[in-house]
Amino acid sequence: MPEGKPEVVPDDGLTTRQRRNRQLLMIHTGAGKGKSTAAFGLALRGWNQGWSIGVFQFVKSAKWRIGEEAALNALGELHESTGQGGPVEWHKMGSGWSWSRKSGTEEDHAADAAEGWAEIKRRLAAETHSLYVLDEFTYPLKWGWIDITDVVQTLQERPGYQHVVITGRNAPPELTDAADLVTEMSLVKHPFQKGQKGQKGIEW
Amino acid sequence: MPEGKPEVVPDDGLTTRQRRNRQLLMIHTGAGKGKSTAAFGLALRGWNQGWSIGVFQFVKSAKWRIGEEAALNALGELHESTGQGGPVEWHKMGSGWSWSRKSGTEEDHAADAAEGWAEIKRRLAAETHSLYVLDEFTYPLKWGWIDITDVVQTLQERPGYQHVVITGRNAPPELTDAADLVTEMSLVKHPFQKGQKGQKGIEW
Secondary structure, three states, X not given: OHXXXXXXXXXXXXXXXXXXXXXXXXXEEOOOOOHHHHHHHHHHHHHXXXXXEEEEEOXXXXXXXXXXXXXXXXXXXXXXXXXXXXXXXXXXXOOOOOOOOOOOOOOOHXXXXXXXXXXXXXXXXXXXXXXXXXXXXXXXHHXXXXXXXXXXXXXXXXXXXOEEEEEOOOOOHHHHHHOOEEEEEEEEOOOOOOOOOOXXXXXX | OHHHOOOOOOXXXXXHHHHHXXXXXXXXXXXXXXXXXXXXXXXXXXXXXXXXXXXXXXOOOOOOOHHHHHHHHHHHHHHHHXXXXXXEEEEEOOOXXXXXXXXXXXXXXXXXXXXXXXXXXXHHHHOOOOEEEEEOOHHHHHOOOOOHHHHHHHHHOOOOOOEEEEEOOOOOHHHHHHXXXXXXXXXXXXXXXXXOOOOOOOOO
């Protein structure tokens, strides 16, 4: 099947096994749907591997992703009670970060975002998780709330075997430069018609 | 946040509530990653809504998606034991469809695919599931194993409130025409550099 075989074998001196076991920085960007959803789908796979999953939701509203949060938390609880899969932590900025004694500050989203990133840095240094989902993380970068240079350097120098998935529109070029895999999700509003069918108002 | 507000309000005479409660046909296509993963992410949301989830995997190898299958099945079992979320059924062609007494025929993938589609038609008529994930379904369509006209007509005439997500490369135009939402996942191999940075060998 198409996704099973790589189109090119990288000339990086690594064996296939070494390449497979390399920690990855993945970006899901673009204006289409599925950026976050695909990241949570990856978390399912990681959970089944017994990985520790850390989700960090950089959105103002804590109402988002309630379904994914409930399902992944249920899997995390299943791990605690039966040992199946791996542990799951879900942290969200909107209602105040779970590790923080402060409640989410209404006024200062920039400070909340910076606090989230500081915690992620600590966890990367401590090798806390095997998969980090930094959901909607491109927005605090775009708005200058978190320093992109610090993010790129931290990610490039992270120790061990820690995968990171970052979602959000308009991923900055410094970030996509540093990434191993960048996927763009585009919404196809008016699918182009191939073959015999043309569109009224477009082709005639 | 960007995904929260529609860019255009459709002139279809429906209220926002009616539009929200319309059953959707969604296509995840393109050469990039995340097509199936995003569909399984959607299944997480559906599970939390208490929906009945039916996954139909149209791939030859049953080894694929093992992580997603294990995680979604764990959620399905959690539903059975505690009532949380909804039921989950995961069927795969590779090892012989679960409802079928036949084992997967080594020789006749076309017949296996057609049998899968016949079962999906029965379930759509019976309104068995709230969300159908037809994974890699574009390939049997492309190869002529399943009749695209029958698929489009069946999906357009399906009763009730049954969402369908179809994944796979090269979705046929008849299918994207009929879809409510088409997302294209593209692999950005050499991300275009915006701003001050140019790429050696490309811009100079």
